Amino acid sequence: MCRIGAIKSKNYFHPSRIFLLMQSMQKGHDNSGFAMVMQDLGGIFKGFKNYPTLSLACTDEGLKIAEDLLHAAGFQRLLHYEPKTNPQPGLDINTMPNYVFETFMYPREYQKASAKEKGEILVNMRLTLRKALEEGDNGYVYSFWPDVLTLKEIGNPQDIGTYFNLWEPDKNFTARIITAQCRQNTNYDIVRYAAHPFFLQGYTVLANGENTFYLKNVEFQRKLHRGYIGFESDSQCFLYTLHYVHHELEWPLPYYKHVITPLPFEEISRRDDKDQLLAIRQSLAHLEINGPNTIIGVLPDGTLFTCCDAKKLRPVVVGRTDDYVVLASEVCGVNEVLPDRKWEKDIYPNEREIVSVDNNLEIQRWKQ
Amino acid sequence: METMKAQNITTNDLFWQVKYDASRCTLCGSCVAACSFRAIECKVERRRMVFSEGDYPDPKSRFSAVPVIRQVNSVKNFCRGCGICQKVCPNDAIGPVRNPDTRFPVISRCLMGDSIKRGGRKNLEGDHRALDSIGIGRISQMTDPSLDASRHTFDILAPFGRILPPKQLPLKVGADGKLEQTERTPPVRWIYPVIIGDMSIGALSWRMWEAMAIAVAYLNEECGLPVRLCSGEGGVPERLLKSRYLKYLILQIASGHFGWNRIIKTMPHMTEDPAGILIKIGQGAKPGDGGLLLAQKVAEHIQAIRGVPKADLLSPPNHQGLYSIEESVQKMFLSFNAAFKFRVPVAIKVAASATSVSVFNNLVRDPYNIVGGFFLDGIDGGTGAAHEVSLDHTGHPIVSKLRDCYLAAVSQGRQGHIPLWAGGGLGKTGDLAAEAFKMICLGANGIFAGKLVLQMAGCVGNDRGRCNACNTGLCPVGITTQESALVHRLNPEMVAQNIVNYFLAMDKEFRKLLAPIGNSSLPVGRSDALVATDKAIADRLKIQYVC
Numbered sequence A: 001m002c003r004i005g006a007i008k009s010k011n012y013f014h015p016s017r018i019f020l021l022m023q024s025m026q027k028g029h030d031n032s033g034f035a036m037v038m039q040d041l042g043g044i045f046k047g048f049k050n051y052p053t054l055s056l057a058c059t060d061e062g063l064k065i066a067e068d069l070l071h072a073a074g075f076q077r078l079l080h081y082e083p084k085t086n087p088q089p090g091l092d093i094n095t096m097p098n099y100v101f102e103t104f105m106y107p108r109e110y111q112k113a114s115a116k117e118k119g120e121i122l123v124n125m126r127l128t129l130r131k132a133l134e135e136g137d138n139g140y141v142y143s144f145w146p147d148v149l150t151l152k153e154i155g156n157p158q159d160i161g162t163y164f165n166l167w168e169p170d171k172n173f174t175a176r177i178i179t180a181q182c183r184q185n186t187n188y189d190i191v192r193y194a195a196h197p198f199f200l201q202g203y204t205v206l207a208n209g210e211n212t213f214y215l216k217n218v219e220f221q222r223k224l225h226r227g228y229i230g231f232e233s234d235s236q237c238f239l240y241t242l243h244y245v246h247h248e249l250e251w252p253l254p255y256y257k258h259v260i261t262p263l264p265f266e267e268i269s270r271r272d273d274k275d276q277l278l279a280i281r282q283s284l285a286h287l288e289i290n291g292p293n294t295i296i297g298v299l300p301d302g303t304l305f306t307c308c309d310a311k312k313l314r315p316v317v318v319g320r321t322d323d324y325v326v327l328a329s330e331v332c333g334v335n336e337v338l339p340d341r342k343w344e345k346d347i348y349p350n351e352r353e354i355v356s357v358d359n360n361l362e363i364q365r366w367k368q
Numbered sequence B: 001m002e003t004m005k006a007q008n009i010t011t012n013d014l015f016w017q018v019k020y021d022a023s024r025c026t027l028c029g030s031c032v033a034a035c036s037f038r039a040i041e042c043k044v045e046r047r048r049m050v051f052s053e054g055d056y057p058d059p060k061s062r063f064s065a066v067p068v069i070r071q072v073n074s075v076k077n078f079c080r081g082c083g084i085c086q087k088v089c090p091n092d093a094i095g096p097v098r099n100p101d102t103r104f105p106v107i108s109r110c111l112m113g114d115s116i117k118r119g120g121r122k123n124l125e126g127d128h129r130a131l132d133s134i135g136i137g138r139i140s141q142m143t144d145p146s147l148d149a150s151r152h153t154f155d156i157l158a159p160f161g162r163i164l165p166p167k168q169l170p171l172k173v174g175a176d177g178k179l180e181q182t183e184r185t186p187p188v189r190w191i192y193p194v195i196i197g198d199m200s201i202g203a204l205s206w207r208m209w210e211a212m213a214i215a216v217a218y219l220n221e222e223c224g225l226p227v228r229l230c231s232g233e234g235g236v237p238e239r240l241l242k243s244r245y246l247k248y249l250i251l252q253i254a255s256g257h258f259g260w261n262r263i264i265k266t267m268p269h270m271t272e273d274p275a276g277i278l279i280k281i282g283q284g285a286k287p288g289d290g291g292l293l294l295a296q297k298v299a300e301h302i303q304a305i306r307g308v309p310k311a312d313l314l315s316p317p318n319h320q321g322l323y324s325i326e327e328s329v330q331k332m333f334l335s336f337n338a339a340f341k342f343r344v345p346v347a348i349k350v351a352a353s354a355t356s357v358s359v360f361n362n363l364v365r366d367p368y369n370i371v372g373g374f375f376l377d378g379i380d381g382g383t384g385a386a387h388e389v390s391l392d393h394t395g396h397p398i399v400s401k402l403r404d405c406y407l408a409a410v411s412q413g414r415q416g417h418i419p420l421w422a423g424g425g426l427g428k429t430g431d432l433a434a435e436a437f438k439m440i441c442l443g444a445n446g447i448f449a450g451k452l453v454l455q456m457a458g459c460v461g462n463d464r465g466r467c468n469a470c471n472t473g474l475c476p477v478g479i480t481t482q483e484s485a486l487v488h489r490l491n492p493e494m495v496a497q498n499i500v501n502y503f504l505a506m507d508k509e510f511r512k513l514l515a516p517i518g519n520s521s522l523p524v525g526r527s528d529a530l531v532a533t534d535k536a537i538a539d540r541l542k543i544q545y546v547c
């Protein structure tokens, strides 16, 4: 089973904190992988917030293919960063030759384009890169978006931390929001792309659980957007639905909950907004989840949120101090990172709410 | 001695032979009175008894005339095997026995010069059914736990009405961050996923129809199950049209337009909208053949409701004046939508056929968004009356056709826009919940069943040629007849009770199927929950093969 966690802070912090959070929950997962997405970047990326950063794990040839394609498309490199690795005998990690984070300037003709247009070319570029690298098994493109870094690897999370020197705080490599998950998705094949958090156009989602309507979701989502691909994990569907509801349909976040875990018909019929809720439920019936799960997500504006399935078969807890909000599958994770918080103020979201955290760390509990 | 005439019919030529035990018979006459087909009669037999009195043989004969019951040798009044005689006989002296050596299919045609007509279902291949090779194989374990069938809330409802794709929903974000609806959307009713349908008031006796109407009202108002009844072609009693129970009724119009005159005239007096309109294009059990109500069933009240004289009532095989799908969408759908001011969903029923997917594709792409349901009827459905050749040899099974339609929608990203309803022999084993559930996993939103409801009422017919006399107007249990004496054999309250109880049992079974796969709403299209033990079926339906 997966364990998921997220830390959001007013200040930049290093991923070592997220490793600490995940390590304490290690009994709950199978130590088969680690993945994280860092958003609102600090350190050396701080000055490049408006420029897209590519997160890539690849072979030498893969790197060349990717850079050539980007170059041909008019992207100019501003920054190149490769985490210093620490290979040691006995580490349980399945490595790639290169881990690359590169920031680019938009092609000249897009520099004045709207955010929406930029968002579209970034997706197109990432899909092109993914396809090109897939062909010769030359690597994995996890994200290509401003102010976002993604790292995923197969192996023991503790060893992955050691390999990338991520147990040691480093002020050059920080962010204000980090989401992470341990374990590869072993329900299906072990593939790097199958590890959440998943990312698309500013939206990040990670989940602990199962999506029993996976097939229904997939069959529907394939036709909704060119970026809805892969489906290596049943949790990817959660991301695509979030993206569809919030980005494509432009509905506010609470409606995400109405789509994935709609109210029973009987409750809908008693509501003032029954017409809208019914229209949503019937029109998006194929995006319902109907399985045990907890979702943690991040919106493009940095809002961090969590919600659970309608039957509350998966837990999640929110702990906080003035400077930090921590979301985790198990409270031991929160205890590890925020030992001095007022634990009485922890929130255990129920099956009918979304708990969201804005950029001032204000918490909102929204009831479905 | 009589001459042997090869062409004479004997009971050995018929489907059923009546076995009679004169030694047990008390000659009460109940069987003869009860046989609605006049397939047995009282007769006097001449008997000769040879006896000898005294110590030495001295044969004498005595003749006597003995009253007996005898089977009629006729291709008109032939025994249907209904077993009513056996039911009424106090002494177990009489009953039908299937005759494996029957010559009926040949002699009936030779003697009558007419095609054989009957009711019931297709009687060929009755035992081999795709659904029997399919199981619900994805049982939740560990991380994805099963639900508690008795504690969780389950949403066992299906849509009837056109569903707009998400990007066409007229919703915009209001000042308070809530979505507001800016325009009307097509009407959609969420109803129970099993519709009782669609058997006309001419085909059924008034008591049977009344029983179904009582059952549906009770299920809705007392049991909370929003079950709908489809009227079938042939109109609806005026009192029901004006009553509040109309909301549980789907009105059907078919190519004969029978009964629509009265429906239209009653419209201004309706206090409720009907649940929906179903335009019947074809019927799965006899595709390409129109409705057939033989004159013997056109009783006075049927003449009144349909506005017709006593005559054979034949619906044309097609709707005159409709030459294309586009035209039908514009003419029929628009006019029926408009008739009820776009408040009532309008759906279409077609026979499953090699061309069903094309029809469905055309409808799903209709730009008016007014086709509110696609009812697909397979070969195994029942009928009140049809030519046997159509029943047995035309048509298309429902399972793969439903699946094809669903997958056609999936390939266009249009699944769910036009709800798919499937029927045609579903539940004929008695397990409607399981069969409906499998169909739902294959992509149906809901199913419809008719013949099974007759069975709940006491129909003794089956797929092996038993009874199937629905066309004759002589239904021995009062279901498909308008003969007063026969109709009175049916107790509508008890029939209603049977239907209600069956639905309650089925509802419980739905929960018992939903819980183990961990779903609280219907798994429409969740074919990953199914497995098939037959490789060909698995491949055809794109589900997992298991052995």
Ligand code: SF4
Binding pocket: B016, B018, B034, B035, B036, B037, B038, B039, B040, B078, B079, B080, B081, B082, B083, B084, B085, B086, B095, B096
């Ligand atoms: S089985 Fe039915 S049809 Fe045959 S003789 Fe008996 S009552 Fe008549």
Ligand code: SF4
Binding pocket: B082, B119, B120, B454, B458, B459, B460, B461, B462, B466, B467, B468, B469, B470, B471, B474, B475, B476, B477, B478, B479, B480
């Ligand atoms: S019992 Fe009635 S309804 Fe059933 S097959 Fe016989 S005639 Fe038809």
